[in-house]
Amino acid sequence: MTPAPPLLEAKDLVRRYRMRRGLFGRAVELRAVDGVSLRLERGRTLGLVGESGCGKSTTGRLVLGMEVPDAGSVAFEGRPLPAPGSAAWRAQRARMQMVFQDPLGALDRRLPIGAQVAEPLEIHGIGDRAGRLARVETLLKAVGLRPDHALRYPHELSGGQRQRAVLARALATEPALLVCDEPISALDVSIQAQVMNLLLDLQERFGMGMLFVSHDLRAVRQVSQRVAVMYLGRIVEEGEADALLQDPAHPYTRTLVSAIPHPGRRGGRIILQGDPPNPADRPPGCAFHPRCPVAVAICAREAPALKPRGDGRLVACHLAHGDAALPRRAA
Amino acid sequence: MAPAPLVAIAGLTVAFDGQPALRGIDLAIAPGEAVGMVGESGCGKSVTWLAALGLLPGRAVVGGSVRIGGQELLGAPPAVLEKVRGGRIAMIFQDPASSLNPVHRIGRQIAEALTLHRGLGAAAARAEARRLLDQVGIPDAGRRLDAYPHELSGGQNQRVMIAMALAGRPELLVADEPTTALDVTIQAQILDLLAALRRETGMALVLISHDLGVVAEACERVAVMYAGRIVEEAPVERLFAAAAHPYTRGLIGALPPIEGPRRRLAAIPGGVPEPWAMPPGCAFAPRCAHRRPACERALPALIRLADAHAAACVLAAPAPAESLPA
Numbered sequence: 001m002t003p004a005p006p007l008l009e010a011k012d013l014v015r016r017y018r019m020r021r022g023l024f025g026r027a028v029e030l031r032a033v034d035g036v037s038l039r040l041e042r043g044r045t046l047g048l049v050g051e052s053g054c055g056k057s058t059t060g061r062l063v064l065g066m067e068v069p070d071a072g073s074v075a076f077e078g079r080p081l082p083a084p085g086s087a088a089w090r091a092q093r094a095r096m097q098m099v100f101q102d103p104l105g106a107l108d109r110r111l112p113i114g115a116q117v118a119e120p121l122e123i124h125g126i127g128d129r130a131g132r133l134a135r136v137e138t139l140l141k142a143v144g145l146r147p148d149h150a151l152r153y154p155h156e157l158s159g160g161q162r163q164r165a166v167l168a169r170a171l172a173t174e175p176a177l178l179v180c181d182e183p184i185s186a187l188d189v190s191i192q193a194q195v196m197n198l199l200l201d202l203q204e205r206f207g208m209g210m211l212f213v214s215h216d217l218r219a220v221r222q223v224s225q226r227v228a229v230m231y232l233g234r235i236v237e238e239g240e241a242d243a244l245l246q247d248p249a250h251p252y253t254r255t256l257v258s259a260i261p262h263p264g265r266r267g268g269r270i271i272l273q274g275d276p277p278n279p280a281d282r283p284p285g286c287a288f289h290p291r292c293p294v295a296v297a298i299c300a301r302e303a304p305a306l307k308p309r310g311d312g313r314l315v316a317c318h319l320a321h322g323d324a325a326l327p328r329r330a331a
Numbered sequence: 332m333a334p335a336p337l338v339a340i341a342g343l344t345v346a347f348d349g350q351p352a353l354r355g356i357d358l359a360i361a362p363g364e365a366v367g368m369v370g371e372s373g374c375g376k377s378v379t380w381l382a383a384l385g386l387l388p389g390r391a392v393v394g395g396s397v398r399i400g401g402q403e404l405l406g407a408p409p410a411v412l413e414k415v416r417g418g419r420i421a422m423i424f425q426d427p428a429s430s431l432n433p434v435h436r437i438g439r440q441i442a443e444a445l446t447l448h449r450g451l452g453a454a455a456a457r458a459e460a461r462r463l464l465d466q467v468g469i470p471d472a473g474r475r476l477d478a479y480p481h482e483l484s485g486g487q488n489q490r491v492m493i494a495m496a497l498a499g500r501p502e503l504l505v506a507d508e509p510t511t512a513l514d515v516t517i518q519a520q521i522l523d524l525l526a527a528l529r530r531e532t533g534m535a536l537v538l539i540s541h542d543l544g545v546v547a548e549a550c551e552r553v554a555v556m557y558a559g560r561i562v563e564e565a566p567v568e569r570l571f572a573a574a575a576h577p578y579t580r581g582l583i584g585a586l587p588p589i590e591g592p593r594r595r596l597a598a599i600p601g602g603v604p605e606p607w608a609m610p611p612g613c614a615f616a617p618r619c620a621h622r623r624p625a626c627e628r629a630l631p632a633l634i635r636l637a638d639a640h641a642a643a644c645v646l647a648a649p650a651p652a653e654s655l656p657a
Contacts, residue, residue, distance in 0.1 A: 051514035158602045188371035189541055193585035193598035200595075215515060222587035222596065245589060259519040260589055261544030271523050272516045274470075275484040 005078030007209040008040040008177055013062050013072035015055070019280060030280040032058045033069070034233035038211075042176065043203065045210040047224030047241065049217055049256065051276050055233040056213045060179045063211065064096055065089055077176065094124045094173035101182035103162035107154040113165045114140075114150025120172040139168040142205065144198060160191035164198065171206060179211045184219060196222050217260055221245050229253045232279055232287040235306055239313035249315045251295075252288050286318070294319060337362045337502055337535055338383070338420070343395035345375070345382045350606040352378050354559040355395070357633070360503060365529060365536040367546030367567070369582070370556035371603055376539045379556075380505045384420060385412045399503075418448050421496035425508040427488035431480040437464075437491050438476030441498055448499035463494040466531075468524055486517035493524065503535040504528075510545060522549050543582055547571065552639065555579045558604055558614035561633065565640040575642035578615045613644070621646055 015033040020026070033055040040046045048056045061067045063074050065081040074081045076096065082088035100106045108116055114136050121132045137147050143164040154162055163183065170178060180199070184192040200223060203210060214220050220227055221241050228238040229252065237250040248254045258270045272291045277283055283290050289299035298318050306316040315321065336359035345353040353375045360366055368376040381387050383397040383404060397404040399419055404412065416422075424430050432440055441463060442456035451459060457476065464472035467490040480488055489509060496504055506525065510518035526549060529536055540546050546553055546567075553570050555563040555578065563576040574580045584597030601618040610616055616626040625645050633643045 051516060160602060188603075189543070189582055190371060190585050190599040191602065193587075193596035194600070196587065197596055197598050217515075218587040218589055221589065222593060242590075242593075255516055257589075259515045261518075261522075261542060261548050262589060269519055269523070271519055275486055275517065276514060 004042075005075065006039050007042045007044075007077060008038075008063060008211070009075045010036065010038050010059075010063050011073050011075075012037055013059065013069045013074070015058050015062060015067060016070050028280045031233050031282065032279060033062060034282075035072070036230070036233070036235055037072075038063075038228060038235070038238075040177070040209045040211060042209050043207045044226070045203065045212055045224040047220030047227040048211060048213045048230060049215065049220050049227060050230035051215060053232075053276060053279060054230040055279070056230050057181050059230070060098070060181050060211060060213045064098055064177075064179055065092070066098075091124070094120070094126075095175050096177040096179070097170040097173065097175040099163075099166055099170050099178065099180045099183045101185050103159065103166045103186070104154055106166050107162060109154050112151050112153055113145075113157070113168075117150070117165065117169045117172055120169060124173055126173065135172070136168075139172055140165075142171070142202065143168045144194075158191075159187050160194055163187060163191075163195055167195075167198065167202065171202065171208075174206065175208055177211070178208045179213070181213045182215070183212075185214070185216065192219065199223055217245065217256055229256065232277060232282060234287070234316065235314070236288065236316045237314065238306070243311075243313070249309065249313055249320045250288075250317045251292050251319070255293075286316075336360060337364075337399065339396075339398045340379070340383060341396045341398075343379060343382060343397060344393070345378055345387065346392045347606075348390060351609065352391075352559055352606060353382065356561060358554060358561065358564075360535050360537060362502065363529070363533050363535050364552065365538065365550040367550035367553040368537060368539045368556060369541065369543055369546050369553060371541060373558075373603055374556040375559040376556050377507050380422060380507065380537065380539070384416050384422065384505075386416075386422075417444060417496075417501070418499040419501055420503045420505060421499060421501035422505040422507065423489070423492045423496050423509055425511050427485065427492045427512075428480060430492055431488060433480055436477050436479055437483070441476075441491070441495050444495050444498035459498075460494070463497055464491070466497070466528070467491070467494045468520075469494075484517075486513055486520060489513065489517075489521055490524065493521075493528070497528065497532070500532070501534055503537065505537045505539070507539045508541070509538070511540070511542075518545070525549060543586065555582070558609065559606075560614070560630075560643065562615065562644070563642040564633070565642075569637070569640050573640075575636055575640070575647040576615075576644045577619045577621050577646075579642075581618075 013033050013036045017030045017032055018027050019030055036059050050056045062069050065084050068084060082092055117136045117139055118132050121127055121135060127135060136150060140147060140149055145164050184195050187195060196219060212220060212223050224241045227241045227244050228235045231252050237253045245257055248257050255270045255272050274291050285300040285302055286304050289295040304316045304318045306314050308314055338360040340356055340358045343353055343356040356379050370376045382393050393405055399415060438457060438460050441460035445451045445456040445459050461472050461476055464475055469475050469487060469490050510521050525536060538546055538549050550567060552566050554561045557578050563579045574583060581599040587596060599618050604610060604614055612627040612629055613631050616622045631643045631645045633641045634647055635641045636647055
């Protein structure tokens with residue numbers, strides 16, 4: 001018996017954009033996603049962390065087929081994604097949904113909440129009229145809204161309630177995969193906690209796998225079993241969430257972990273010099289080496305491959321694998 | 332015992348179109364002190380300082396008193412306010428890109444502040460602008476003087492805003508969510524810069540943030556605000572060790588832990604009350620697990636619990652912290 005394929009498997013995804021610098025500038029190629037592979041099991045959550053421009057949101061769109069990769073492949077439940085826009089793709093989309101950062105932008109301001117939650121059911125022809133009404137009520141209850149919220153318009157709800165409405169709509173078609181792109185960043189702290197608790201409750205109840213895209217390592221640890229850290233279009237470290245935060249192996253992950261504002265811990269923070277580099281002007285070798293506090297000569301020449309350490313952690317760093325330390329010791 | 336405050340806010344109230352936004356703020360900032368103001372959106376943490384500096388629109392009705400070194404600011408003539416704003420108290424905001432003028436070079440914008448507040452001539456202002464850019468850690472400051480805001484990153488623009496704020500040699504810098512729009516690694520840089528500047532210049536800092544973690548690292552004292560009032564005030568260590576107000580405890584409990592076992596977050600149920608539907612008693616009572624009849628009758632006063640620690644909760648009592656049921 002062959003093991004069941006993972007819910008989602010992406011291999012060597014590449015997404016390039018062409019952009020022009022200035023009005024008459026030469027067009028340059030920007031690799032937003034540069035060889036990303038990831039794997040998500042049913043009912044599990046993979047957190048995707050990184051700073052703005054690292055390609056984490058583009059990766060989210062690629063695995064949903066909302067954008068077509070320039071290279072690489074995405075398989076959902078063991079089968080390749082159908083071409084975007086095709087009937088097969090639309091049918092597939094009922095099984096994979098997305099939740100965005102800004103719930104007000106994701107909702108239609110002119111439609112009451114109930115109609116918006118029912119919309120995916122209508123599009124995918126699920127149930128009859130009465131059945132849909134009942135389903136909307138169940139969904140609203142599942143996300144912690146009252147049945148009478150169905151008649152409200154988005155502007156009549158608070159930020160947290162809107163994100164609940166977006167979740168109810170995303171769950172309407174019982175998706176097997178939910179891609180959440182910064183779902184809590186726009187919310188207040190006490191509401192963020194509510195939404196994180198809700199996501200975990202919903203996952204337990206509906207069993208969907210989640211790709212949780214966020215810049216917030218704290219939030220990612222809270223909801224994910226595995227975490228992948230992205231820097232400039234590539235995954236630089238991936239591993240089990242608790243272990244990765246406890247003992248980060250890549251210098252960039254170490255910086256991110258040490259930058260988490262934390263009551264009671266003063267100092268001991270690694271302060272990186274400089275800004276995140278421009279994806280259109282990728283440094284040679286390891287893209288992180290110009291900001292890396294421990295970079296050595298090889299880091300500027302050769303890009304490190306993402307490969308497993310003894311304990312299964314994936315790291316793309318010459319030093320973490322000991323490649324770089326050896327020649328120095330020999331000399 | 333305490334030195335005379337640099338800024339003393341007393342009974343500050345603000346109402347927009349008859350709806351109260353601030354309902355009596357008392358806060359003193361000592362010279363050189365770093366005070367954090369924490370709360371959710373709409374709690375009044377920004378409005379407090381916009382009101383103090385006369386930056387609210389005309390429809391806002393402001394009451395109470397804001398004094399800096401004995402000088403009353405509320406209702407002060409524009410000439411007095413203009414000297415204080417940028418001169419004695421400077422303010423920076425969340426989004427540096429929209430605070431800077433996109434069509435002027437940054438050197439010119441900093442020099443403008445220097446001419447205004449320190450009366451420097453063109454050449455002296457340019458030299459000083461360069462020194463300030465250097466001080467806030469912009470590499471190659473001489474060349475960056477001629478850059479436009481869009482040529483700089485978000486973190487660098489926030490550094491430019493800080494340089495402009497320093498132009499008037501303020502005694503107090505009010506930073507309103509200065510790192511919220513920035514990436515984590517850049518947030519660490521800016522917090523580090525603010526701490527370094529405070530050591531170098533001795534200025535006081537008010538850091539307004541929704542993030543308890545940020546405030547805990549950068550400040551000595553924290554004021555927690557809820558629905559237009561300060562509900563708890565304490566030194567940072569004390570706040571995290573012995574928070575007395577259920578709202579403060581809720582905010583701390585809502586932070587996901589970064590180590591140890593994962594637990595279900597202690598989310599505060601419900602949302603912040605709207606200004607037109609403010610409960611008669613404690614504004615937090617409808618969300619509070621420890622609510623009792625007294626909470627809904629009258630607004631709880633800020634009770635002093637210990638040295639520099641005060642909370643506005645009927646369950647908080649001076650002496651041991653165990654007075655609040657767990």
